[in-house]
Structures are given as structure tokens and as C-alpha cells.
Amino acid sequence: xxxxxxxxxxxxxxxxxxxxxxxxxxxxxxxxxxxxxxxxxxxxxxxxxxxxxxxxxxxxxxxxxxxxxxxxxxxxxxxxxxxxxxxxxxxxxxxxxxxxxxxxxxxxxxxxxxxxxxxxxxxxxxxxxxxxxxxxxxxxxxxxxxxxxxxxxxxxxxxxxxxxxxxxxxxxxxxxxxxxxxxxxxxxxxxxxxxxxxxxxxxxxxxxxxxxxxxxxxxxxxxxxxxxxxxxxxxxxxxxxxxxxxxxxxxxxxxxxxxxxxxxxxxxxxxxxxxxxxxxxxx
Amino acid sequence: xxxxxxxxxxxxxxxxxxxxxxxxxxxxxxxxxxxxxxxxxxxxxxxxxxxxxxxxxxxxxxxxxxxxxxxxxxxxxxxxxxxxxxxxxxxxxxxxxxxxxxxxxxxxxxxxxxxxxxxxxxxxxxxxxxxxxxxxxxxxxxxxxxxxxxxxxxxxxxxxxxxxxxxxxxxxxxxxxxxxxxxxxxxxxxxxxxxxxxxxxxxxxxxxxxxxxxxxxxxxxxxxxxxxxxxxxxxxxxxxxxxxxxxxxxxxxxxxxxxxxxxxxxxxxxxxxxxxxxxxxxxxxxxxxxxxxxxxxxxxxxxxxxxxxxxxxxxxxxxxxxxxxxxxxxxxxxxxxxxxxxxxxxxxxxxxxxxxxxxxxxxxxxxxxxxxxxxxxxxxxxxxxxxxxxxxxxxxxxxxxxxxxxxxxxxxxxxxxxxxxxxxxxxxxxxxxxxxxxxxxxx
Numbered sequence: 001x002x003x004x005x006x007x008x009x010x011x012x013x014x015x016x017x018x019x020x021x022x023x024x025x026x027x028x029x030x031x032x033x034x035x036x037x038x039x040x041x042x043x044x045x046x047x048x049x050x051x052x053x054x055x056x057x058x059x060x061x062x063x064x065x066x067x068x069x070x071x072x073x074x075x076x077x078x079x080x081x082x083x084x085x086x087x088x089x090x091x092x093x094x095x096x097x098x099x100x101x102x103x104x105x106x107x108x109x110x111x112x113x114x115x116x117x118x119x120x121x122x123x124x125x126x127x128x129x130x131x132x133x134x135x136x137x138x139x140x141x142x143x144x145x146x147x148x149x150x151x152x153x154x155x156x157x158x159x160x161x162x163x164x165x166x167x168x169x170x171x172x173x174x175x176x177x178x179x180x181x182x183x184x185x186x187x188x189x190x191x192x193x194x195x196x197x198x199x200x201x202x203x204x205x206x207x208x209x210x211x212x213x214x215x216x217x218x219x220x221x222x223x224x225x226x227x228x229x230x231x232x233x234x235x236x237x238x239x240x241x242x243x244x245x246x247x248x249x250x251x252x253x254x255x256x257x258x259x260x261x262x263x264x265x266x267x268x269x270x271x272x273x274x275x276x277x278x279x280x281x282x283x
Numbered sequence: 284x285x286x287x288x289x290x291x292x293x294x295x296x297x298x299x300x301x302x303x304x305x306x307x308x309x310x311x312x313x314x315x316x317x318x319x320x321x322x323x324x325x326x327x328x329x330x331x332x333x334x335x336x337x338x339x340x341x342x343x344x345x346x347x348x349x350x351x352x353x354x355x356x357x358x359x360x361x362x363x364x365x366x367x368x369x370x371x372x373x374x375x376x377x378x379x380x381x382x383x384x385x386x387x388x389x390x391x392x393x394x395x396x397x398x399x400x401x402x403x404x405x406x407x408x409x410x411x412x413x414x415x416x417x418x419x420x421x422x423x424x425x426x427x428x429x430x431x432x433x434x435x436x437x438x439x440x441x442x443x444x445x446x447x448x449x450x451x452x453x454x455x456x457x458x459x460x461x462x463x464x465x466x467x468x469x470x471x472x473x474x475x476x477x478x479x480x481x482x483x484x485x486x487x488x489x490x491x492x493x494x495x496x497x498x499x500x501x502x503x504x505x506x507x508x509x510x511x512x513x514x515x516x517x518x519x520x521x522x523x524x525x526x527x528x529x530x531x532x533x534x535x536x537x538x539x540x541x542x543x544x545x546x547x548x549x550x551x552x553x554x555x556x557x558x559x560x561x562x563x564x565x566x567x568x569x570x571x572x573x574x575x576x577x578x579x580x581x582x583x584x585x586x587x588x589x590x591x592x593x594x595x596x597x598x599x600x601x602x603x604x605x606x607x608x609x610x611x612x613x614x615x616x617x618x619x620x621x622x623x624x625x626x627x628x629x630x631x632x633x634x635x636x637x638x639x640x641x642x643x644x645x646x647x648x649x650x651x652x653x654x655x656x657x658x659x660x661x662x663x664x665x666x667x668x669x670x671x672x673x674x675x676x677x678x679x680x681x682x683x684x685x686x687x688x689x690x691x692x693x694x695x696x697x698x699x700x701x702x703x704x705x706x707x708x709x710x711x712x713x714x715x716x717x718x719x720x721x722x723x724x725x726x
Contacts, residue, residue, distance in 0.1 A: 001330070001335075001705050001708040001709035002709075003292075003672055003673040003709060004287075004289065004291035004292050004329055004330070004583075004585055004644060004672025004673045005291070005585065005644060005645070005646050005648055005649050005672075005673050006646055007646070007649055007673070009676075009709065031650075031653070032653075032675055032677075056675070056677065085708060085711070085714075086335075086708055132336075133316075133317070133336055134317065134335060134336045135294050135295050135296065135317065135334075135335030135336025135337070136294050136295075136335040136336070177295065178295060179284070179294050179295040179335055179336065219646070
């Protein structure tokens with residue numbers, strides 16, 4: 001149950017190894033409370049759980065796979081609530097980033113759409129139903145600025161995010177008056193394992209900055225939040241640009257980006273690349 | 284949305300007001316998976332009388348007041364009768380309640396469920412001490428008669444039980460004679476906290492009512508009140524209430540404004556230390572400003588009231604100092620003296636000091652009050668559950684050593700956990716699993 005100062009007690013992260021998701025969870029439960037990490041890889045979850053556990057902050061893990069049938073997600077939410085009480089905040093951090101050129105065939109497109117769109121959509125639906133029934137709670141959906149203006153190089157990813165974003169906002173509307181709420185988060189480019197090695201566009205940010213922004217707006221009434229905030233007006237402007245101009249901007253940015261790319265220490269980059277490779281391993 | 288008086292909590296629920304025995308008979312069956320919780324006047328500061336996604340049962344239709352039994356000095360009343368209405372009803376006959384909380388809008392049911400106290404705890408204890416008997420609707424046994432002699436464990440679990448053991452429908456209350464509706468009060472200033480406490484302790488023994496207001500630096504004003512020997516028994520008109528706007532930002536808790544208000548209060552004491560007041564004005568200072576939470580800004584008001592044993596005065600000083608240094612001086616600080624506790628496991632008052640601080644709700648208060656709670660628990664003190672909106676569940680068992688005993692009685696009266704509030708969820712009051720964990724870690 002969220003307290004009178006707006007602090008949640010129980011946070012569920014779907015996509016337990018999502019760096020942005022973890023950063024948001026840490027922001028919302030700085031000292032105490034219960035964090036439930038739900039994900040596919042038990043070893044990675046256990047390692048994350050150990051890292052995030054504090055004297056007063058207990059971290060539990062549950063199995064969750066966005067590719068599993070919808071009933072599994074419904075059950076997962078029921079189990080989490082039965083074990084740990086009402087879910088105050090559910091963070092949906094499921095998704096992979098694959099460049100369009102890396103999608104070898106049609107099956108690869110199917111798979112990425114399943115992971116980035118169908119699975120998360122079912123999770124939004126199941127979570128909304130549970131939050132509506134418990135009469136309170138916030139679902140934080142990690143969308144992307146790519147949902148607002150899709151780039152050719154990340155077409156499938158952008159389309160999936162755009163659809164998820166639209167669906168989550170629609171479900172959020174349907175929750176009006178129920179005490180529950182959906183908050184759609186549209187970060188720009190965030191430095192994480194998922195984006196390691198990609199060219200960095202302007203307004204690149206860090207996971208903890210996205211988390212801080214979410215923390216600030218969580219107790220308010222916002223339905224959509226950009227991180228960094230400046231991306232709000234920027235994306236509005238980009239959306240209004242004629243396609244021809246946008247294409248040229250996009251191309252120019254891709255050409256220019258590698259020159260100023262990745263200021264991080266080499267070791268960091270290597271680690272990031274290694275974990276990326278790990279993620280892309282066939283499952 | 285059903286919220287608390289402090290305006291910091293709120294959740295949607297279906298409110299029902301049963302007004303006949305048939306309604307009451309069907310009530311428990313109507314509770315869904317989110318359960319139900321009784322609600323009286325809605326004057327708890329936090330989330331004690333709200334139930335997200337569930338049922339909230341208003342007792343306000345249980346408003347009958349019986350005739351005073353002069354021989355036994357008791358009266359039987361419905362749980363929905365407010366303290367203010369009851370006092371006005373009793374006064375012309377020369378009777379009054381021994382214990383009266385800080386607002387007239389509290390119902391008898393709420394007063395029992397929170398085991399409220401007045402400004403005379405040293406003399407008369409808390410509200411539950413004066414309940415001769417009560418009729419409680421429980422999930423397991425239906426309507427149960429309880430008193431300190433019949434079903435005593437159930438009785439004391441329900442006193443201070445926050446509505447989680449059953450729904451109080453009627454109660455028989457013990458009365459004391461009333462000589463006059465008027466009280467004479469004397470205000471006295473003291474520049475240091477320890478002097479305030481000394482004088483307050485002396486006053487609580489020598490006067491009918493005693494309370495101290497202190498500023499964030501520890502200087503304070505002790506108010507002693509004694510019932511006038513003469514004067515009419517008939518209550519005058521209820522005090523006029525003032526409309527209040529929602530102030531911007533932290534409102535009256537904004538430090539310069541709070542400092543000005545404190546200075547004004549001190550000046551008033553110097554100008555006129557003695558008053559003859561109607562009883563209602565002494566008992567219910569809050570009722571002349573029903574918009575007090577609004578004055579704390581859009582986010583509302585968080586009150587933190589705690590009690591510590593005598594000898595733990597350093598915790599009082601720490602509370603004021605920590606709030607001041609964190610840049611969140613409270614807008615109002617009230618100190619009282621408590622006497623002997625009653626046998627209710629979740630009753631708040633116990634021998635020692637009580638300090639209540641009003642704050643404008645602000646996320647930055649979280650760490651400040653959490654640290655304070657640690658000190659309170661370590662000193663053998665506790666926070667007042669019915670006013671709480673932010674305490675940490677792990678500390679409650681340390682603050683209320685009778686919690687396990689209370690849970691055992693509750694498990695008998697409500698084995699399926701039908702009675703549940705947002706406060707119970709947040710503090711995990713009914714949660715047996717915490718006990719299991721403690722049991723496991725001890726084993």
C-alpha cells in the first residue's frame with residue numbers, strides 16, 4: 001500500500017534484468033520495501049536480487065517470460081500479490097532492441113514483435129485488471145521516443161513501441177476513477193547493455209536519470225513522461241517535420257554520430273558489448 | 284475516493300450505510316475479495332477507515348441515544364453517534380463523558396476502535412476504560428456482546444482494534460457528573476522544553492485537563508483547565524467554523540508563516556492568560572478550523588503522534604530538533620501526559636509523554652520521520668496507529684508488544700480476514716506471515 005507521502009511498499013519489475021526498470025525500482029524503494037524481480041534468466045535474476053537487497057529492502061524473484069501464454073502472466077501477478085501483498089507499482093521493462101538490418105528473416109521479425117509488443121501488451125492488460133481490482137497502483141510502461149517518431153534503422157522496434165505506447169495509454173484512460181493508473185515513460189537513448197555499441201543521438205541519458213524523472217512524477221497525475229524532459233517538445237517538433245526533412249536529419253545524425261560516440265572508458269564498453277552478445281544468444 | 288482527514292491518502296471503495304437489521308445481516312456476505320472496514324466520522328488523519336477496491340461500511344445510521352441510567356451512570360448509544368452530539372445531549376442532565384478526543388465529529392465507534400484519549404489521560408485513562416459493554420458484529424460469530432468481564436479478550440482486542448476485529452454497533456458508556464458547561468483555563472509560558480514538561484506534568488496532576496503547545500524550538504505554553512464551579516449546564520451554540528482555502532506550497536507550515544503564527548500565539552498568552560471557556564472550545568480546538576489540513580497546502584497534512592515513557596524526554600527534544608534541522612518545522616506541536624495504559628494490545632497511550640507534530644505532507648519527510656520512529660521504538664515508545672499514514676511495518680511489532688496477542692484474537696473473530704483497511708494492508712497488521720518469519724528466525 002502506498003503511504004501518505006506517496007512512497008510505495010511493493011514494486012514488481014516485469015523484465016527483472018532491465019537496467020532502466022531496476023533503476024526505477026531503486027528510486028522508488030530507496031531503503032525499504034519489497035521488490036519482486038520477474039524474468040526469464042534465473043541466474044541473472046539471482047545476481048540482481050543479491051545486488052539490490054538491503055537491510056530493509058527485500059528482493060524476491062519470480063519466473064516470467066513475455067513469450068509465454070497470457071494465462072502465465074495473469075498467474076504471475078496473482079502469485080506476486082499473494083506472497084507480497086498489493087502491488088503498488090508494476091514496472092513493465094520487457095523488450096529487446098534489434099537493428100532492422102539484424103533481423104535476418106521474417107521469423108526474426110515475428111519473434112521481436114512477440115517480445116516487444118504482444119507479450120508486453122498482455123502484461124499491460126493483466127496488470128491493469130489486477131490494479132483495477134485492488135483499487136490502487138501504478139503501472140509504469142517503458143516505452144521509447146521511438147514510439148513517437150520511428151526511425152528506419154529501428155523500424156520493428158519503433159512500431160512495437162508505438163503500438164504498446166498507444167495501447168497502454170488507452171488502458172490508462174479506461175482506468176480513470178478506479179484508483180489505478182498507467183504511466184508511459186518515453187526515454188530517449190539511454191546508455192545500457194541494450195544500446196551498447198549503437199551510435200548515440202543527442203539527448204542521450206542514463207538509467208538513473210530516467211528513474212529520477214519517473215520518481216518525480218509518480219505521485220502526480222502525469223500519463224506520459226519524457227526523459228530527459230526536453231525531449232517532450234523536441235519529439236513534438238520532430239513528429240511535425242515533413243518526412244523528407246526528417247529522413248535527411250536521421251541520415252545526417254547517423255553519419256555524424258559515430259564521431260562523438262561512446263565517451264565511456266574502454267572497459268565499460270567491452271563489458272557492455274559482452275553482455276549484449278549474451279542477450280542476443282539464441283534461446 | 285474515500286480518504287482520511289489529513290487529505291494525504293485516498294482510495295476508491297463502495298460505501299454502504301446499513302440502517303436496519305436486515306442490512307446488517309446481509310452485510311458480511313456482501314463483502315467481496317477486498318473485504319470491508321467500518322467508518323465513522325472520517326476523522327482519522329490517514330488510511331485507517333478506507334479500503335481500496337472494497338467495501339466501506341458507514342456506521343452513521345446507528346445514531347440512537349438511549350436514556351441515561353442515573354443509578355449506574357451509563358448510557359447506551361449507537362456507534363454512529365458523534366461525541367459532540369452526545370456531549371450536548373448529556374450536559375443538561377448534568378452528565379458528561381470522562382474522556383473526550385480533540386474533535387467533536389469522532390463517532391463513539393471510532394473513539395473505541397482508536398481508543399482515543401483526551402487532555403486528562405493521567406486521571407481518566409483512554410476512552411476504552413469507560414466502555415461498560417458493546418455489541419459487535421464479527422465475521423466468525425455474528426453479533427457478540429463484549430465487556431471487560433464477558434468475552435474480555437475480544438473486548439480489549441476491539442478497543443483500539445481499528446475496526447479489524449468486528450464492527451461496533453452499540454456501546455454502553457460510563458459517565459461522570461458535570462458541574463458546568465464552562466471551564467476556566469490558565470495559560471502559562473515557559474521558554475525551554477524541559478521546563479514545559481515539568482510544568483505540564485505538575486498541571487496534569489493538579490488540574491482536570493492539561494496540555495502544552497510548543498514551538499519548534501521547544502518554548503511552549505501550558506494550558507490548565509478546571510471545570511467552573513458555577514455556570515450553566517446548557518451548551519451554547521456550536522462554535523462558528525471558518526471557511527479555509529487550500530494554501531499554495533506548504534501553506535502554514537512554510538517556516539516564516541509558522542514562525543509568525545507561533546509569535547502570535549505567544550503574544551495572545553501574554554495579553555490574556557486566563558479565560559472562561561465553554562467545554563466544547565477546550566475539548567475541540569480543531570473544530571473551529573475544519574480546514575486545517577487545507578492550510579497545509581495541496582498535498583495535505585501528515586500528523587505524527589508518538590508516545591515515549593517517562594525518562595525518554597530526549598526523544599521529544601530530538602523530534603523537534605531533527606524536524607527543525609531538516610527544514611521541516613512542524614506547524615503545530617502538542618504535548619500531553621499519559622498515565623496508566625489499559626489492557627488493549629493496540630491501545631496507544633501508556634505512562635509517559637505524547638508528542639504530536641503536524642507537517643505539510645512532503646516526500647522529504649519520509650527519511651526524517653523514519654529515523655524518528657527508530658528512536659521511538661528503541662526508547663520503548665510507539666506511534667499512534669489511527670493517525671499514522673507512513674510508518675514502517677517492521678517497527679510496529681516492536682512498538683506494540685501485544686500485536687501477536689491481538690492477531691491471535693483477531694484470527695478467531697475474523698479467520699478469513701474479511702475486515703481489512705488500507706492501514707492494515709500498509710502496516711501488515713493482520714499479516715500472520717510476519718509472525719511466522721519472526722518465529723522462524725527465532726527457531
